[in-house]
Amino acid sequence: MTALTHPAHSLLDRFDGFRVEVDAARERADIVLARPPLNVISMPAREQLRLVFESLDADPAVRVIVLRAEGEHFSSGGDIKGFLEASPEHVSRLAWNIAAPARCGKPVIAAARGYCFGVGFEISLACDFRIATDTTQYALPEQKLGQIPGSGGSARLQKMVGITRTKDIVMRSRRIPGRQAHDWGVATECVADAELEAATDRLVDELRAFSPLAQRTAKKLLNDTEDATLSVAIELEGHCYSRLRSSNDFREGVEAFHGKRRPNFNGT
Known part of the structure; x- marks a missing residue:
């Protein structure tokens, strides 16, 4: 090789x-x-x-x-x-x-x-x-x-x-x-x-302290939609939101909120 x-x-x-x-x-x-x-x-x-x-x-x-x-x-x-x-x-x-x-x-x-x-x-x-x-x-x-x-x-x-x-x-x-x-x-x-x-x-x-997955997603979304129209930006935001909806970090965030404790995010 x-x-x-x-x-x-x-x-x-x-x-x-x-x-x-x-x-x-x-x-x-x-x-x-x-x-x-x-x-x-x-x-x-x-x-x-x-x-x-x-x-x-x-x-x-x-x-x-x-x-x-x-x-x-x-x-x-x-x-x-x-x-x-x-x-x-x-x-x-x-x-x-x-x-x-x-x-x-x-x-x-x-x-x-x-x-x-x-x-x-x-x-x-x-x-x-x-x-x-x-x-x-x-x-x-x-x-x-x-x-x-x-x-x-x-x-x-x-x-x-x-x-x-x-x-x-x-x-x-x-x-x-x-x-x-x-x-x-x-x-x-x-x-x-x-x-x-x-x-x-x-x-x-x-x-x-935040979810690394959510932060990566937010950063890329904001960078990618800087020049987009409002309707395109909202559409892309919705897709990103939907993808995070099934993440372990989102589940942990919701459970921590209801359990009145600090979340332990792992980036997945």
């Missing part, structure tokens, strides 16, 4: 500018950007991050994934020089790699303080929850380089805040403070800077 090889095998040998921490007891995995002081995200790291999200998605020990960073800043963005050196084929995969958190079936939290620029903002936008602090500044500054966001940033942002605010952010390279991002619906929560870790811990524990 012919032995198969794949570039992914070597890509996961050594992470470029980040690390992965798995806490099996808390069913949590942290992807930690670790290239201080600005945590620049290199070209190789983009593909590695995709592979890590895919690997953690397949890991039964992990329920929730957290994307965070060392130091005062989440990320100042990508490696500018890398854009000029990358081939057109490589650049064409940027948005697919950065969309990995959205494709992941598990809840993904982006916890950011300080700069969250460029690809750092784009990968945060692909996450399900964004926790900001008083120091957080979100920006898509590519116009200053004679370029536009290339990893889904302007598209995702427009869905969240509309075309007028997105043009203001993208075309003027404006920085949006954490509090304003929360007011606009970009950030799920905005806390004092010293509270970022505690707020992240609380959200992780809250999400872990």
